[in-house]
Amino acid sequence: MQAAPVITVDGPSGAGKGTISHMLAATLGWHLLDSGALYRVTGQACLIEGVSWDDHAAVTDIARHLDVTFTAAESGEILVAYKGRDVSAAIRTEEGGRGASKVAAIPEVRQALLARQRDFCRAPGLVADGRDMGTVVFPDAPVKFFLTASAEERAERRYKQLISKGESVSLARLLDDIRERDARDSSRKVAPLVPAEDAIVIDSSGQGIEQVFDLVMQKVTEKGLL
Numbered sequence: 001m002q003a004a005p006v007i008t009v010d011g012p013s014g015a016g017k018g019t020i021s022h023m024l025a026a027t028l029g030w031h032l033l034d035s036g037a038l039y040r041v042t043g044q045a046c047l048i049e050g051v052s053w054d055d056h057a058a059v060t061d062i063a064r065h066l067d068v069t070f071t072a073a074e075s076g077e078i079l080v081a082y083k084g085r086d087v088s089a090a091i092r093t094e095e096g097g098r099g100a101s102k103v104a105a106i107p108e109v110r111q112a113l114l115a116r117q118r119d120f121c122r123a124p125g126l127v128a129d130g131r132d133m134g135t136v137v138f139p140d141a142p143v144k145f146f147l148t149a150s151a152e153e154r155a156e157r158r159y160k161q162l163i164s165k166g167e168s169v170s171l172a173r174l175l176d177d178i179r180e181r182d183a184r185d186s187s188r189k190v191a192p193l194v195p196a197e198d199a200i201v202i203d204s205s206g207q208g209i210e211q212v213f214d215l216v217m218q219k220v221t222e223k224g225l226l
Helices: 017-028 035-049 056-064 094-104 107-118 133-137 151-164 171-187 209-222
Strands: 006-010 031-034 068-072 078-082 126-130 143-148 200-203
Touching: 006 017, 006 133, 017 031, 017 126, 017 143, 017 209, 031 035, 035 056, 035 068, 035 078, 035 094, 035 107, 035 126, 056 107, 094 107, 094 171, 107 133, 126 133, 133 143, 143 209, 151 171, 200 209
Parallel strands: 006 126, 006 143, 031 126, 143 200
Antiparallel strands: 068 078
16 A cells, blocks of 8 residues: 555656656645656766666666665755765766666666655655656556657757757757667566556647646546645
């Protein structure tokens, strides 16, 4: 039995699930689990410790003993530290995303982080953002969403986001990376990126974030969780 109600928000990179999850948790006053951050920190920890993402045994050992802390800043931003070292910016880079996808494909790593993710479930409730929240981590969640969008639109969103931060990026390269990650995440043997059978699938292509959020809140209200 879960300690509190859970709303899961799954989907591929750039579909808007992170923004929707933050908005949903803030509106409900619930806790938030950014499961992708755990995999990003694991990938970043490998770089710090000099461990190859392809060394499955070593990566798994890092995941099992992951010394990570999440702290809410006054701005509302969540600061992430590995062994006391701020990695908040590093894990949000394109390299951070590639590392997360690589280590997340290792079954033993997923198992090592499973209990840690479930520990986030506390009263009054939890919004869980990830790729297998509704299928593996919280299969009994009363409300599950799966957000998606075309690869082209997701690449464009990421491109604008990085440009706004002053980073020099290639839209074509971002599109290739997204397609490669989609293929890797969807084809892995353990916890592939697929909607749960009872998930509400929302295609955000051509929609603004407020439109998507209004639809999400409508479904949450219908389920009696508001």
